[in-house]
Amino acid sequence: MVGLPLKGGCMCGALRYEMSMPPVMIYNCHCTNCQKISGAAFNTSVIVAEAALRFTTGEPARVEWVSDTGTTRCGLFCGACGTRIVNGGDPSTGVYSLRAGTLDDTSWVQPVGDTFTSSAQPWVTFIEGGLRAERQALDYAPFIAAYRAQGRF
Ligand SMILES: [Zn+2]
Ligand SMILES: [Zn+2]
Numbered sequence: 001m002v003g004l005p006l007k008g009g010c011m012c013g014a015l016r017y018e019m020s021m022p023p024v025m026i027y028n029c030h031c032t033n034c035q036k037i038s039g040a041a042f043n044t045s046v047i048v049a050e051a052a053l054r055f056t057t058g059e060p061a062r063v064e065w066v067s068d069t070g071t072t073r074c075g076l077f078c079g080a081c082g083t084r085i086v087n088g089g090d091p092s093t094g095v096y097s098l099r100a101g102t103l104d105d106t107s108w109v110q111p112v113g114d115t116f117t118s119s120a121q122p123w124v125t126f127i128e129g130g131l132r133a134e135r136q137a138l139d140y141a142p143f144i145a146a147y148r149a150q151g152r153f
Helices: 032-038 141-149
Strands: 006-009 016-019 027-028 043-049 053-059 061-066 072-077 084-090 095-099 112-117
Touching: 027 141, 032 043, 032 084
Parallel strands: 027 112
Antiparallel strands: 006 016, 016 053, 027 043, 043 095, 061 072, 072 084, 084 095
16 A cells, blocks of 8 residues: 655755645556657656645746647646646646656556557557547546556555
């Protein structure tokens, strides 16, 4: 079992955070936004309630943009070293997508599937036996259920 709070931070240590609730779900997102933001093939998204995330050291810098669906999204990052902690957040729903690699302990992280597979790099291997969505999942309930079934918390 994984203990709470979960802890993590940026590369330089100016930003530290704690998460008081277990993630809602974890999956790999291959959308072009995630590819740009991470500079990598995909982002491992740890979906958390905004209310569960608290910065214990430092104040994150913030970037905002309007998504394809017209909602305002925000990202939180370290102003000193540039590490992005919150990949994307939707202030209207109170849900954040946290970047898995910023957790101190990532040994328990197991994504349940892949989203935006239509824009995935051709050499990427998807999660074996995992859930898949060509774009955004129309219904995240199966992702949430699969994550709960891992029984890590
Ligand atoms: Zn930093
Ligand atoms: Zn994405």
